[in-house]
Amino acid sequence: MGSELTETNTSSDEVAPTLSAVAKRAGVSSITVSRVVRLPDLVAPETRARVEKAMRELGYVPNLVAGALASAKTNSVGVLVPTIANSIFADTVQGLSDKLEPLGYSVILAQSRYDAAREDRMLAALLSRRPEAIIMVGSPATEDGKRLLRHARIPIVETWELPIDPIDAVAGFDNYQAGVAVARHFIEHGRQHLAFIGGDDPRGTRRWLGFQDHALACGLQPPRRLILERNASGSVAAHANLPGVDAVFAANDAHAIGFMAGLRKAGLLRDGPAAAQPVAVVGLGDLEMGRLISPSLSTISVHGDAIGRTAATLTLERGGERRIDLGFELVLRDSG
Amino acid sequence: MGSELTETNTSSDEVAPTLSAVAKRAGVSSITVSRVVRLPDLVAPETRARVEKAMRELGYVPNLVAGALASAKTNSVGVLVPTIANSIFADTVQGLSDKLEPLGYSVILAQSRYDAAREDRMLAALLSRRPEAIIMVGSPATEDGKRLLRHARIPIVETWELPIDPIDAVAGFDNYQAGVAVARHFIEHGRQHLAFIGGDDPRGTRRWLGFQDHALACGLQPPRRLILERNASGSVAAHANLPGVDAVFAANDAHAIGFMAGLRKAGLLRDGPAAAQPVAVVGLGDLEMGRLISPSLSTISVHGDAIGRTAATLTLERGGERRIDLGFELVLRDSG
């Protein structure tokens, strides 16, 4: 009575059963129940069976909040990404949680939306849940954020970059060199008028810098840079703002594909090989989609899931190398 | 000494400072510090300033684990999705966390990988963290999972479907009717030989059923169904297994785009309008990419982020309608 949810024969009362409720029912002390849950080998088979029966009958679900407080272990990791939607970071989250979940860790996910203030708030929110480690994309944008992490005394893994003075561990690649690689490729294939399109987030900017520096070092005219909104639609119209440009490095594959849609409308896209393209296009991220479209998209291939898995490993193992360069690969297809 | 991390002038000792450490430093009782953190209006401005100064000096970060245990409020929600990578569910996670994070809720993310056993394990793991609510894609695959959720006595939101006997709340759309809509569209445009490609997960299967039922009801030959791996690459070769088919409904846009890549290789794709396509293709999800490729992809448009935001709302408000149909829309472009 009083509850509209009673439905099984096993009494489902008002409140969630606790360890000691199970203990009472099984006729043991609560620490024994605790052991059945966490260290079953320490409990005699018969006792264990009795306790397990009581747990089943009561529908006992352990309270990890209390367990975490008592043991000072939350078995959780905080994950901070700029955004999870339509993005390569989803692969990283997938990779790291595939590694961590089987080990009993939970992932607490937060998004900064490329906003420094929100990033700081999210970092503080994550830390107040006392995760065993923090994995984030990039580095904290503010000194406050950095200080927060440095004082947290847990493993911190920065990803998707190789910061010079990391807080703790790093799993990423060299965005600057990625920019250099694309510029070199364009120049080797006779392109003269380069441009970069994409966001102005730290990683995009680093790609731009490498791209620009290499172009200048090779004596080309200064490449152009077009900063776009985060969604790819803006990139469709981008070529109108880039007259005379014959090679474009897009900060990610979505922008690259959007840009190609614009080229197509302008009659500047061929189904032939890269050499036939009036405007060469290279993206970054190696989306599956880029392989499927026509002309297929050349891209800097980065293994987002490997970054995630490596980051997870870095949170688990304290010793060993704390700075892992996963590298990247220039994959040439038909777009440039 | 003994620590290699001391660096600020403010003493950063071995362990994280607690409420009572702050209290001692500020010369107040710990409950007052607690009030400064949670209910600042109850504290006199001068006292508050003194406490805030002490918090800053000690680098105090509240321990929400302890707070959650004491107050029986974790301010977290559990989110269970099949997968977060390369998928439309990322939009849903984004949508719900955009709504929940500003309110102080954390998102605990788990992935089932379309595996019933793993789903059950993840549900149990989530529940043991005592979230205020659970939001999941679809319904639990097993009775065990359903029972777990029914006994949890927290809001449960099932999404991306409209189950007949929901556990609690629902934010989704009618996958069966989506299948019907695509079949109707194909038939109205004179297509005779229909096929469905995609996964055999519950939602995909429901789409298939609607698609099949409507085709049969209209007197067409039984449509074919090709079950594919989750990645789109498999769909590239799919058309070879579908001789004579002139209209294909792909369970998601990625498969649709992959299938179109196969059609292109086979010379069965035109840059013209839908009527000119030897094989009409309709996807589901309305990926931005589908709008950008050529021919542009017709699709069932579903607002993944709206599903997420709606689900978040349903976890917060107990009263009101608990079954929200977000609908879908058949968006016709050039592919079919």
Place this chain on the structure above:
DNA sequence: ATTCCCCATGATAGCGCTAACATTCGGACA
């Protein structure tokens, strides 16, 4: 003055669990 009330603060008792240290008991071993 006295009463009342509200504002600011404090003392106390847990939340549900686990770490750390008993305790008990039966058998192996000398």
Place this chain on the structure above:
DNA sequence: TGTCCGAATGTTAGCGCTATCATGGGGAAT
């Protein structure tokens, strides 16, 4: 036969915080 040891279980004391119920000390109202 006594000693020792390990296996199985229990006792105790918190983890860091918050809910709840005091407490004291001004005004405002009478």
